[in-house]
Amino acid sequence: MVDELRDEFKKEKIAIVLRFVDVEGIIRESFLDLVQVRETLSLTLKTNMWRQLLHYQFDVSNICGQVYDGASNMRGEWNRLQAIVLKDCPYAYICASSKCHDELQKAKATKIEELLELGEIESGKRLN
Template sequence: MVDESRDESKKEQMAIVLRFVDAKGMIRERFLDLVHVRDTLSVTLKDSLWSQLLQYQFDVTKIRGQGYDGASNMRGQWNGLQALVRKNCPYAYYVHCFAHRLQLAL
């Protein structure tokens, strides 16, 4: 799961959270990193995400899902972050984050 936001100093930040199945078959969720990004273009976010995953030696070919907010840079069918990730990981299905959907309804 990835979400990006501008902090008080007007810098764009991207939070990365991983949900995975451990060796015992238990579902785990862990905060991975908070990364400064120069902008929120989908290409920039994908490059930063990949850089962090590879830095921690994750096998990106095993990604099976991705969750983001509904912004066009994230959900875009052709050029959104989810589409760019699926070019490398065709089984990484995108889910619009339920918490963001609920916030839109309220």
């Protein structure tokens, strides 16, 4: 999760929080970093987010979900952060609100079934 904010000196920053499922199947959240950015344009946000994730040796290709609020630089199918992240993580589902979550989960399950049938991905213990 990435959120943009301004500190008391009016400097733009992004807060990065990871939400993940641990080996026991429990959903966890962990604060990763607070990063100063020049501006809050979509590409700047993505570049700084990727830099921090790679710095901590996270495999960004494992991103499986995106959730966006109504901010104009976040969601949108063209040059918003959502679209830019999807170029690197094509299997990440996108959710703009909790109402669409179920529909997106169904669409993702259908896509996984198709990929399994085509033999493009494998299924088994600890593979998904």
